[in-house]
Amino acid sequence: QVQLVESGGGLVQAGGSLRLSCAASGRTFSSYGMGWFRQAPGKEREFVAAISRSGGSTYYLESVKGRFTISRDNAKNTVYLHLQMNILKPEDTAVYYCAASGDPYGRRLDKLDEYDYWGQGTQVTVSS
Numbered sequence: 001q002v003q004l005v006e007s008g009g010g011l012v013q014a015g016g017s018l019r020l021s022c023a024a025s026g027r028t029f030s031s032y033g034m035g036w037f038r039q040a041p042g043k044e045r046e047f048v049a050a051i052s053r054s055g056g057s058t059y060y061l062e063s064v065k066g067r068f069t070i071s072r073d074n075a076k077n078t079v080y081l082h083l084q085m086n087i088l089k090p091e092d093t094a095v096y097y098c099a100a101s102g103d104p105y106g107r108r109l110d111k112l113d114e115y116d117y118w119g120q121g122t123q124v125t126v127s128s
Helices: none
Strands: 003-007 010-013 018-025 033-039 046-051 058-060 068-074 078-085 094-101 122-127
Touching (some): 003 094, 018 033, 018 094, 018 122, 033 068, 033 078, 046 078, 058 068
Parallel strands (some): 010 122
Antiparallel strands (some): 003 018, 018 078, 033 046, 033 094, 046 058, 094 122
């Protein structure tokens, strides 16, 4: 059974930090690229960050560069995906989703339709 389970969301003041995690199991997710997306109320889901299968390549939404860091731990049966978020801003408020992509071409993975599996999301709220 495929599971992507996010954790680590919460309420934080502007300028603060949060670390999101996602535990992915049920497939050989070490062979998948993975990413984080977010969706704010009334807005479309948008790309935040992605990381290649090996972790050697990372990609970010321009507005989070220098503040967010994506990383992964390819453990034996479960892949752990993390998103360290620093200097948080009210505009970062959203539900954050982790996702896994079986894309074999090493693409940037910044598009929703490039992903095969999704988590249920975790709420991040940044107060001003």
